[in-house]
Amino acid sequence: MDWTALVLSLKLAAATLVVLLPIGLALARWLAWGRFAGKAWIEAAVVLPLVLPPTVLGYYLLVGVGGGSPIGRWLHETLGVQLTFSFSGLLLASIVFNLPFMVQPVQRAFEAIPRELTEAAAVSGLGFWQTLARVELPLAWPGILSAMVLTFVHTMGEFGVVLMVGGSIPGQTQTIAIAIYDRVQAFDFASADRMALLLLVLSLTAVAASFLASARLVRRR
């Protein structure tokens, strides 16, 4: 068992959640209730990482923010940040490829809230933030929970993009999914076995939990 890789994966998944949750909530709420031109294109862009091959996504991130690109050069010169083959690069990639996993379930959950309820809240004197805190978020909570679980597990398991953007530097960018690949390459099946089983159990539990949560959402209506 490669503990360093596991800890790195957990760290990456947690950091992704922390950064992506507020972005995802705002984006999902906007897409669920907003009516504006070009909404379909934004929705398509959000879903894109789901259908794009991870290597393609990784490739564009690499050339887009890598040391050779204007953005990458600017980041390196002014902030001293290097986004390729580093943890921050991994985090950026992780946020991008997890966007649909976070936004889609949350958007569906917001969409499922009857407009009448927010109107009733407004008539009862609740302002935007009060309605959000006391009506919308509690009602969307099962969807938000399942989005968080999916995002976490998906980050733990992502392989292609991580390999493209991060390489496989132990302790810096080698996640557990890449560690499994390395172990198999080295014919260390005992290690690969344990890590694979861990990921399997984790994923199954998470998906089951998200299903339970959506069942609860349906039951309430």
Add this chain to the structure above:
Amino acid sequence: MKADDVAARGAAADAPGLQVEVEQRLPMPLAGGFGCAAGELLALVGPSGAGKTSMMRVVAGLTRPQSGRVVVGGRVWLDTATGVCLPPQARHVGLVFQHYALMPHLSALDNVALALLELPRAERRSRARHWLEHVQLAPELHARRPAVLSGGQQQRVAVARALAREPALLLLDEPFSAVDQMSRQGLYRLLADLRRELAVPIVLVTHDLAEARLLADRMAVIDAGRVLQQGSPEAIHRAPRNARVADLVGLQNRFRGRWEGPAAGAPGRGWLRWLPDGAAGHPDPAAWPRLAVLDKGRIVPGSPVTWVLPGDAVRLLDAAASASPAAPGPGATGHADTVRLPARVAEARHLGEITLATLDLPGLPGTSLRLTLAGPRRRRIAAGDRLDVELDLDGVHVMPAREPGNLPPAA
């Protein structure tokens, strides 16, 4: 206040109540206005899709019309001319939604407490409990979520939430449509109690005319987004402004005729020539009865008219042996307040406490009277019976004939 339509309108305009004026074309056409004094109940009636709920949303601030003005208790809530448009939060309106719109994740008590957020937490709950007791929701139900409450109980919670705002205006959108007859009676009583104790205007949106007549002081009839007429339910039934209003308020005895102008020798009366539906192509209108009815001086002599006769202006009499079917009504020179016509019972349906009867008038082809009968006499009526009907001409209300697509301007 039911004494006179005009006087009532004046009173409603003076009292610090509700005044609404709306005019828009999109997204749906809305036109007209209505008013309601504090302590009065106004029913907005009309068929489904007539714009009743849209009007109510404008008043509550949930939609902003292209142009309009809403004044409640002397405060301007909306005035597109000066750019005033208070958000719903600032309007202090109590709104009971058609499907109640209770928060599914909150208990009955917390639903009501939600409308009391400006109070400290402890006080919030005690006030919420007070309002739930006020609408007679049993204390053991206070902690339950809406999903496990009956329709009538949910509605009481919704009313309590609306009252908790201590609203300057109470709006009820079809509040009785989703509850069974038993709960409905209880809720009618609750509404009657509220009317007595609240000194604010109450607006009830409904498509049920019986309900409107039962509960309302005033009525505004809406069709296709237009307010066609407003006044007391009695006044509207007695004198609908046009044939469409007569249809909408369910006046069944509606006939065609021609207005022949003032009746000589009978001040205040005018001649109405009854043109039976089955008389098309008949060469001589003089063959049909001429009725001396009250003349309000609004109709040009010679114009086609529609006229209505309320059920209580018809009296059933035993058939008079001498009555000649060919000579109904008064002579050409004299006049009478009543006219007696022979009739034949075409159908009599005995239902519960009432009987629905259709009477053919043999002297008037294609014309029949529809009556709802109560009292001992109704049982003795059967299809085929011959009897006389006496029409009280003071009850006749004459309107310009309906011309399709040319409704008169809204009230």
